[in-house]
Amino acid sequence: MADIALLTKLIEPEAEALGLALVRVQMNGGKSDPTLQIMAERPDTRQLDLTDCEALSRRISDMLDEQDPIEEAYRLEVSSPGIDRPLTRLRDFQDWAGYDARIKLVEPRDGRKQYEAALRGVEGDDVLLYVERVGELTLPFSSIASAKLILTDALLKATAPLDTDGADEIVEQDADDGVETTQEG
Numbered sequence: 001m002a003d004i005a006l007l008t009k010l011i012e013p014e015a016e017a018l019g020l021a022l023v024r025v026q027m028n029g030g031k032s033d034p035t036l037q038i039m040a041e042r043p044d045t046r047q048l049d050l051t052d053c054e055a056l057s058r059r060i061s062d063m064l065d066e067q068d069p070i071e072e073a074y075r076l077e078v079s080s081p082g083i084d085r086p087l088t089r090l091r092d093f094q095d096w097a098g099y100d101a102r103i104k105l106v107e108p109r110d111g112r113k114q115y116e117a118a119l120r121g122v123e124g125d126d127v128l129l130y131v132e133r134v135g136e137l138t139l140p141f142s143s144i145a146s147a148k149l150i151l152t153d154a155l156l157k158a159t160a161p162l163d164t165d166g167a168d169e170i171v172e173q174d175a176d177d178g179v180e181t182t183q184e185g
Contacts, residue, residue: 002027002036002070010067014059015040020052023081024088027074034074036064039081046095046159048080083159087147090122097121099158100150103129105143116150 008025015022015038023039040056041048057078064070087093087101096119103115117137120128127144129137149155 002034002074006069007036010063010069011038011060014063015056018052018055018059019043020048020056023092024086029075031072034070034072035077036070036074037077037079039079039086041080046081053078053080083155084149084151087149090125090127090141093119093127093141093147094122096149099155100152101129101147102150103127103139103147104145105139106145107143109139109143 004025004027008022011025012022019042020040021043023041024037025039026037027034028037029035038056038060040052042052057076060078061076064076085092087096093101099119101117101119103117105113105115107113115129115131115134115137117129117131120130120136122128122141123138125141127139127141129139131137
């Protein structure tokens with residue numbers, strides 16, 4: 001099993017060297033299809049374009065080949081966090097205040113282990129929420145097992161691409177000769 005803390009420690013400086021912020025490092029797929037998933041973003045736009053993904057993927061791949069921190073064979077997947085992004089850092093809860101999230105707790109609280117709530121920000125190491133029929137709720141960040149934004153019209157509007165050039169193009173790379181072809185969609 002891969003050591004996620006070690007991988008994060010190795011990968012974060014590589015992302016930062018490219019001007020990117022690391023959002024999440026995770027192993028998925030179990031024994032049958034292990035995949036190292038790395039999510040990153042540009043701090044100023046909260047987005048990651050194809051060029052960023054390629055640069056980070058190459059940089060991480062080279063470093064992982066050299067360091068060899070994962071014993072078994074695996075696939076490397078580098079991506080942006082997407083619109084309904086995971087909230088993995090305390091600052092994510094502040095940055096996305098005003099939007100809705102689905103939050104799963106490590107241990108149940110008042111008989112509930114999951115909440116759908118409006119994010120209200122953070123206070124110290126606590127996440128502030130507003131939950132329908134419950135009201136204001138404060139959760140220690142350490143009590144959150146996972147959280148992600150819920151896709152809403154407001155979130156779609158807020159995360160519209162800053163640059164849509166090339167959005168209707170399909171880029172294919174031939175595995176044999178590495179030649180890229182582009183066609184309008």
